[in-house]
Amino acid sequence: MLFPERGQVASLAQTGDHRVLSKHNAPFDSVTVEHKHTLLDNGPDGLSAATGTIKAHLDLLLLGLESLSGESSEAVLAAAQALNLQDRIADRVALWRLRNANPLRRSSGGRKKVDIEEARALVLVIGHLAAQQQARIRSTLEQLEAAVEQERNPFRQPLVGDYLDEFLSHYRSRMVDGDVRDENSITELALRILIELMFYSSPRGTQRLWTALLNRPAMDFPPNSELQEEDVAQAANSGSDTFPAS
Numbered sequence: 001m002l003f004p005e006r007g008q009v010a011s012l013a014q015t016g017d018h019r020v021l022s023k024h025n026a027p028f029d030s031v032t033v034e035h036k037h038t039l040l041d042n043g044p045d046g047l048s049a050a051t052g053t054i055k056a057h058l059d060l061l062l063l064g065l066e067s068l069s070g071e072s073s074e075a076v077l078a079a080a081q082a083l084n085l086q087d088r089i090a091d092r093v094a095l096w097r098l099r100n101a102n103p104l105r106r107s108s109g110g111r112k113k114v115d116i117e118e119a120r121a122l123v124l125v126i127g128h129l130a131a132q133q134q135a136r137i138r139s140t141l142e143q144l145e146a147a148v149e150q151e152r153n154p155f156r157q158p159l160v161g162d163y164l165d166e167f168l169s170h171y172r173s174r175m176v177d178g179d180v181r182d183e184n185s186i187t188e189l190a191l192r193i194l195i196e197l198m199f200y201s202s203p204r205g206t207q208r209l210w211t212a213l214l215n216r217p218a219m220d221f222p223p224n225s226e227l228q229e230e231d232v233a234q235a236a237n238s239g240s241d242t243f244p245a246s
C-alpha cells in the first residue's frame with residue numbers, strides 16, 4: 001500500500017488560490033452556514049438534466065459524507081427537510097434512485113433521469129451536511145497532514161483510518177469497478193473527496209460545488225452504464241437483446 005508523501009497532501013488540497021490545510025486560515029468550525037437561502041446560478045443554456053459526470057460526482061460526495069459520519073439516508077432526508085427540498089428528495093426510495101443514477105454504480109435496471117433541479121437539491125444537501133461535519137472534516141485532514149509529516153501510516157490515525165476504511169468498503173461493494181480498481185487509486189479518490197468537502201463546507205460552498213460540477217471534465221463510464229430506466233424497460237418489453245439484462 002502506498003501513502004501520500006510529504007507535500008502531496010498540500011498539493012491535493014490546492015485549488016486555485018485556496019488551501020484547505022493552511023493553519024493561517026480562520027477556523028471553519030466557527031462559521032454558521034445558511035445554505036437554504038443560497039441561490040445557485042443557472043446552468044448552461046439547454047441543460048435540463050444532469051450529465052453522467054454530475055450524477056457520479058454528487059454520489060461520490062455523498063459517499064464521502066457517509067464514510068465520515070456513518071450516517072446515510074437518514075441524514076440526507078433530514079437535510080432535505082431542513083432545506084424544504086422534500087419535493088425533490090421525498091423519501092428513501094427517491095434518494096436511492098437519485099444516487100443509483102450514478103453510472104459508476106452496479107445496476108441492472110437502468111438509471112433515473114436526474115433533472116437539473118434535482119441536481120441542485122443534492123448540491124444544497126451536500127453543502128448543508130458538509131457544513132454540519134466541518135469540524136470533523138478539518139480534524140481528519142489535520143490528522144492526515146500530521147501523519148504524512150511524521151511518515152506514519154494514515155490508516156493508523158483514528159479519524160483518517162475510519163474514513164478510508166469506510167470509503168474503501170462502500171466503494172468496493174457499490175461501484176462497478178470496485179472489484180478491479182486498486183486500493184491506492186480508491187484511497188486517492190477518497191482523499192480528494194475529503195478535501196473537496198472541506199471547500200464545500202464554507203459559506204459559499206454550495207455555489208462553489210455547483211460551478212465545479214458544471215465545468216467538470218466528462219468522465220469515462222463502462223458501456224451501457226448510462227442507460228436510463230425507460231430505455232431498459234422499453235428494450236425488455238420489445239424483447240430486444242440490444243442491452244444486457246445485468
